[in-house]
Structures are given as structure tokens and as C-alpha cells.
Amino acid sequence: MRPTGSLHLGHLNGAIHNWLELQQGFESFFFVADWHALTTEYKDPSGIKASTGAMVLDWLAAGLDPDKATIFNQSSVKQHAELHLLFAMIIPVPWLERVPTYKEQQQQFENRDLSTYGFLGYPLLQAADILVYGGDRVPVGEDQLSHVELTREVARRFNRYYGEVFPEPKGLVVKAARVPGTDGRKMSKSYGNSVGLGDSEEDVTARLSRMKTDTRRQRRTDPGVPEECPVYELHEIYSSDEERKEVSEGCRSASIGCLDCKKIMIGHVLEQLRPIRERREKLSVSSGLVDEVLAAGNERARQKAELTMTRVRAVMGLA
Numbered sequence: 001m002r003p004t005g006s007l008h009l010g011h012l013n014g015a016i017h018n019w020l021e022l023q024q025g026f027e028s029f030f031f032v033a034d035w036h037a038l039t040t041e042y043k044d045p046s047g048i049k050a051s052t053g054a055m056v057l058d059w060l061a062a063g064l065d066p067d068k069a070t071i072f073n074q075s076s077v078k079q080h081a082e083l084h085l086l087f088a089m090i091i092p093v094p095w096l097e098r099v100p101t102y103k104e105q106q107q108q109f110e111n112r113d114l115s116t117y118g119f120l121g122y123p124l125l126q127a128a129d130i131l132v133y134g135g136d137r138v139p140v141g142e143d144q145l146s147h148v149e150l151t152r153e154v155a156r157r158f159n160r161y162y163g164e165v166f167p168e169p170k171g172l173v174v175k176a177a178r179v180p181g182t183d184g185r186k187m188s189k190s191y192g193n194s195v196g197l198g199d200s201e202e203d204v205t206a207r208l209s210r211m212k213t214d215t216r217r218q219r220r221t222d223p224g225v226p227e228e229c230p231v232y233e234l235h236e237i238y239s240s241d242e243e244r245k246e247v248s249e250g251c252r253s254a255s256i257g258c259l260d261c262k263k264i265m266i267g268h269v270l271e272q273l274r275p276i277r278e279r280r281e282k283l284s285v286s287s288g289l290v291d292e293v294l295a296a297g298n299e300r301a302r303q304k305a306e307l308t309m310t311r312v313r314a315v316m317g318l319a
């Protein structure tokens with residue numbers, strides 16, 4: 001995950017919850033992608049370091065366990081960069097130019113110059129991030145599948161030239177909810193529509209109480225269509241079958257108001273965030289905790305990555 005700001009409900013329900021399951025069943029690696037953050041934040045990288053500490057603290061508060069998973073910082077494990085460089089020798093530029101997210105993201109960030117070498121190459125750096133651990137499953141959203149496909153192609157080409165070194169990883173498409181923000185668009189810090197994991201109960205309640213609803217319900221007596229209401233999308237994530245039935249019937253018949261409907265969902269969000277907030281408060285008492293976790297994780301990651309690189313250097317005829 002890129003350290004580009006504080007974490008919100010989208011990160012929690014869209015990614016971290018899956019990570020918590022994965023750390024139980026797999027040898028897992030989760031890292032702060034600070035080099036990846038630089039591909040778009042290179043002009044002003046000042047936020048990267050501050051976001052790193054806050055993000056890792058949020059991960060730990062949410063339940064990521066450094067005894068189960070390796071939690072580390074990308075730029076502290078130079079083997080990623082070395083493998084990226086070696087892959088760059090064998091990968092044709094058009095392979096990178098045709099990755100669908102390349103043009104999409106350039107358009108999305110149109111106020112920045114993303115015609116850089118690093119931005120074109122970031123899916124190749126991702127391939128190195130995965131393959132340097134011999135990763136065989138990569139938890140991704142639908143939109144990142146093309147990057148896993150590229151990683152497979154990179155592994156195949158490398159193996160064809162130098163012998164079987166890398167397994168071909170599979171995308172583990174996580175059935176993650178798209179978490180809507182308070183304006184109904186995908187929750188994102190840059191849209192100003194997010195609810196942060198560190199927000200106070202009052203702020204969470206206030207922001208979600210003002211959340212956009214189905215525009216058909218102008219007046220309390222106007223019936224609505226739950227399937228077209230962003231608040232209902234949150235009910236899909238948070239509420240029980242009975243609660244969903246109650247609010248959707250109430251919405252369709254206008255027998256409940258939007259605020260009543262929101263209150264049920266807000267209760268669940270507060271319940272979800274409370275233990276995270278408490279754990280964050282406890283953890284932040286021991287200053288230096290995040291640094292310790294990262295130092296131990298960096299070391300573990302380096303050892304594993306170095307085993308791969310020793311083989312890679314040998315098969316490529318390097319010292």
C-alpha cells in the first residue's frame with residue numbers, strides 16, 4: 001500500500017480485512033510502497049515519511065500481526081530495486097505501454113507530469129516486489145489484475161532465458177467491496193469524501209449523517225430505491241440481513257427517513273472503529289514501536305529477498 005495519506009474505511013474494508021485473513025493462512029508480506037508513492041509524488045515527497053508511520057500504526061491497530069506477517073518498508077529492501085533493474089534489461093517497453101492503468105492514470109493525474117521513466121516502469125517494479133519473494137498469490141482488486149498478468153509474463157520470459165527461477169504468481173482476486181464515500185463516489189482521500197480510521201466518533205457520526213442518499217427522497221414522504229443509494233451500499237457491508245430488509249422496505253415505502261436508516265449503519269461503523277481506535281491509543285504509547293516493527297520486518301524481508309537474488313545473479317552470470 002502506498003503511503004500517501006491516512007487510512008479510511010475504504011482501505012479497511014477493501015484491503016486490510018482481507019489481509020487479516022491471509023496472514024492466518026499464508027506466509028504473507030505487506031509493505032509500505034514508498035518507492036511507488038514517489039512515482040506520482042516525486043515533486044513533493046515530504047508526506048511519504050509521515051504517512052508511513054501513521055499507516056503502519058493503523059495496520060497494527062486494525063490487527064495486522066508482525067509475528068504472523070512480514071511488515072516492511074520497500075525502500076529498505078534494496079533487492080527490489082536490483083531485481084527491477086535486471087528485469088528492465090529483458091522487458092520490451094511496449095509491454096509496459098500497453099498496461100491499461102498506464103494511460104488511465106496519466107489522464108487521472110493530469111495536473112502532474114507522469115511521462116517519467118519511473119511511472120512507466122512501476123508495474124515492472126511491482127513484478128520485482130512480488131517475484132523477489134517467489135510470491136505465488138497476490139491479493140489484488142480487479143483493476144490490478146493486468147499487473148499480475150504482466151508479472152506472469154516477466155517470470156515466463158526470465159525463466160525462458162535463464163532457467164526456472166520464478167513461480168508464476170496468481171492474482172487472488174479479493175471479493176472486496178467498493179466502499180462509497182460521503183458523496184457517493186468511491187471513498188478516496190483526494191475526493192474529500194472519506195471517513196478516517198483515526199476520526200473521532202463525533203466526526204464519523206457527523207460526516208456519515210450528512211452522507212448523500214438516493215436523490216428521489218427529496219422529502220421524508222418520497223419513496224426511494226435502496227439499490228441506488230450510497231448509504232445502502234454501506235449497509236451491504238455493515239448490516240445484518242434483517243437490518244438490510246428493514247431499511248430497504250422502509251426506504252421503498254417511505255416509512256423510515258434517511259437519518260433513521262443512516263443511524264443503523266453509523267452504529268456499525270462506530271462499533272468497527274472503536275477497538276481499532278483503542279488499540280491505536282495503546283500502541284502509540286510505546287514510542288518507537290512502528291520503527292521496531294519495520295526494522296524487524298525489513299531484516300526478514302531482506303534475508304528472503306537475498307536468497308532469490310543470489311540465484312538470479314548466478315543464472316545471469318553476475319558476480
Ligand code: AMP
Nearest residue numbers: 010011014015141177178179186187188
Ligand atoms: P489507495 O490508497 O487508494 O492506493 O488504496 C490502496 C488499496 O486500498 C486499494 O488497492 C484498494 O484495495 C483499497 N481501497 C482504497 N479505497 C477503497 C475504496 N473506496 N473501496 C474499496 N477499497 C479501497
